Amino acid sequence: MKKKVEFLSEFLKKGRKVGSVTPSSRFLVKKMVDPIDWEHSNCIIELGPGNGVITREILKKMRKDGKLLAFEINESFCEDLRAIGDERLIVINDSAEKLAEYLEKYQIAKADHVVSSLPFAIIPRETEYSIMRAIAKVLSRKGVYTQFQYSLASYRKLKGIFKSVKLNFTPYNIPPAFVFTCRNA
């Protein structure tokens, strides 16, 4: 409950940039992380983790020697993420637009999975394309990128960049959400 109140409060302060009034439901979280091959994933990237509802689920299941890079522009959410206190989690208080720059900094060539809740509906079109291209570039051959959205607006754009894009949906979220599962191969 505390997490929901905090989320709403950030929405009221930062408005549309947060992209939602409440954290994702457990049904949506499950759809976002289900495609992850836990055994073979060393490096996972999360974009727009908010106060960590998906992050915690990833950390619960991720390998002990794994690494999770989380990009979040909201400083208050970053404090919550740091408070999780897991040494596998690297919190980056910066925009997902700088994905390539940080991967170079952390000497990461490929990510096994990218999990994104970025609110593309409110991100400029060119930035949206550039983030999608950066994700495609970093994703390993067998890697999977999951993205949820509250509309189908990104579907065609994703299909133009990734070789395979599967569409899923859950009505059990506020608001109901579409989940795109994208692969390079």
Ligand SMILES: C[S@@+](CC[C@H](N)C(=O)[O-])C[C@H]1O[C@@H](n2cnc3c(N)ncnc32)[C@H](O)[C@@H]1O
């Ligand atoms: C819809 S919320 C999702 C939060 C959480 N992952 C969940 O599922 O409940 C989107 C999050 O993306 C963050 N965000 C928005 N634009 C971003 C950007 N360019 N780079 C990184 N994070 C961003 C917002 O601050 C917000 O925390």
